[in-house]
Amino acid sequence: MSAIPDGLVLARHRDGKHRSQRPWARWALLAVVLVLPVLALANVFGQRPHTAVALGRRASLEVEAPTRVRGGLLWQARVNIRAHEVLRQARLVLSSGWLESMQTNTLEPAPTDETSTNGSPAFTLGQIAEGQKFVFYMQFQVNPTNVGRRAQTLELYDGAIRVLRLERTITVFP
Numbered sequence: 040m041s042a043i044p045d046g047l048v049l050a051r052h053r054d055g056k057h058r059s060q061r062p063w064a065r066w067a068l069l070a071v072v073l074v075l076p077v078l079a080l081a082n083v084f085g086q087r088p089h090t091a092v093a094l095g096r097r098a099s100l101e102v103e104a105p106t107r108v109r110g111g112l113l114w115q116a117r118v119n120i121r122a123h124e125v126l127r128q129a130r131l132v133l134s135s136g137w138l139e140s141m142q143t144n145t146l147e148p149a150p151t152d153e154t155s156t157n158g159s160p161a162f163t164l165g166q167i168a169e170g171q172k173f174v175f176y177m178q179f180q181v182n183p184t185n186v187g188r189r190a191q192t193l194e195l196y197d198g199a200i201r202v203l204r205l206e207r208t209i210t211v212f213p
Contacts, residue, residue: 084109084212088117093205097124098167100195100203107210110183113144118175118193122167126197129164131175132156134192136209140185144178185211 043049078084085107093100104116118131131150138160150162167173188210195203 083107085210086112086114088115089207091205091207093203095123095203097197097202098122098126098195100193100205102193102205102207104191104207104209106208107212108181109212110181110185112181114179114181116177116179118177120164120167120173120175120195122169122171122173125169126167126195126202128196128198129167129173130161130196130198131164132159132161132194132196134159134190136189136191137177137179139189140182140211142180142182144180145176146178147176150175181211183213186213187211 047053085105086109087105088103089106090101090103092102099119099121101119101121102116103119105114108114116137120126120129120131122129135158146162151165152163154161154163162175164173164175188208191207191209193205193207194201
C-alpha cells in the first residue's frame with residue numbers, strides 16, 4: 040500500500056466526515072443558481088409582447104411590443120392605427136425612450152418622411168382613409184450596456200393636430 044500524500048486527511052477527504060454538517064449551504068447555493076433560469080422561463084426578464092391601446096374619436100392606436108427586454112435582444116414593436124375619420128397627414132412621434140441606447144434595425148413600411156419634433160423622432164405616414172388600418176413595424180436591438188426603465192410615448196398627429204397619445208414604459212435588464 041502506498042503512502043498517503045501530504046495534505047490529505049483520510050477521514051475528511053476519503054471518508055467524507057464533516058461534509059454533512061452544513062448541507063443547507065450547498066442546497067442554498069444550488070437554489071440561487073437555479074432561480075435565474077426559472078425566472079427567465081416565467082418571462083420576468085422579458086421578450087413577450089404586451090398590448091397597449093389608446094382610443095379616440097378620430098382614430099385608435101394599438102402598440103404590441105415587449106415591456107421588458109434584455110441587453111443584446113432583438114425585438115419588434117407593431118403599431119396599428121385605425122382611422123375613424125380621414126387622417127390626411129398622419130404622423131407618428133416617438134419619445135426618446137424608444138431610441139435611447141437602442142439600435143433601430145428597420146421601419147416598415149418606410150415612412151414618407153423622417154424628421155424630429157422637439158428632439159423626438161417623427162415619422163410621416165401619409166393619408167389613412169376612414170375605416171382603414173395602417174400597420175407600422177419597428178425592429179430594435181438593445182445595446183448591452185443599456186439598463187433601466189424608460190417611458191415610451193407615442194403620439195399620433197394629423198398634420199399639426201394631436202389625435203392620440205399612448206404612454207407605456209420599458210424595463211431593460213442587463
